[in-house]
Amino acid sequence: MTCTDFLAKLTDFFDGNVPPTLMAEVEHHISECKHCEVVLDSTTKTINIYRDHELYDFSPELQTKMEKSIMDRCAGWKTKLKGAKALTRS
């Protein structure tokens, strides 16, 4: 396995979609290639660090405000729809 082959398999590797025989080749390559070992390690850390950190504040106040606004819009639309239907029937 070359470094290019390793990179081509990296997404499948993270998805757990690498068949056992190929996995053995990947493992062997990593054990011999320092560059690919570093790439794998730091890419794993990249994914984990984004997954573990909430980057954008979503306060309970904002949540409550948005929920109220959404429900108000939905109720308004529903009332309009009912009115339109009643008009059509008449």
Place this chain on the structure above:
Amino acid sequence: MNRIRTACAPNLYCLPLMPAIQTPETEEIHPDVALVAAAKEGDSAAFEKLIRQYDRQIFRVAQHITQNREDAEDITQDVFFKAYQKLDQFQGNSKFSTWLVRIAVNESLMRLRKRKTSKTVSMDEDVHTEEGSIPRDFAEWRPNPEQLYGQSELADILRKTIQGLPPGFRTVFTLRDIENLSTEETADALGLSVPAVKSRLLRARLQLRERLSRYFKQNPSLSPALLRESKAQ
């Protein structure tokens, strides 16, 4: 129930479990199904519950894609309003949350297009560049890069770094790696093929890795200077 993925590299590289596509033999009825059915029947409390369950996720997706807080707030409201209006069209072929995410992605990309009136923003933007195809930085990272910076400094770095990705890559990374959608769900939400998602995801991950490496690699003299430089920008 989600299948548990067990395949990962020896000892070190297991990522937290990612949701997989449900198989018929393991399929269980998702609690959302009952809530959606009730909402369709006019139960507004059920819809409110769905909002509360997913508004944070939708806000995060919108904020990641648009990189604008006000847009993200507007989009979150629009997504749930549109979902409410089109509830009858939701057939339950995908998870309700995936359906919401798909609406959020469309709304977010539309916002980006509006913002750049003279320039088209699409999922194809910048994917033809070679950036991110080949790793260039091979310096090892600190064992625990999170310990290098305080929480708010780290959040600044992460925000700034993901902001630098082209929207097409940022979106794929957000759905797949931050929101834990499966590759198939991501492809479905973005109207892309699975190979296209895999290709963009690889490049998004490698680009982010490359950029974060400036801060996290084992060269302590570099990181604080770079941080100051980034703050000055």
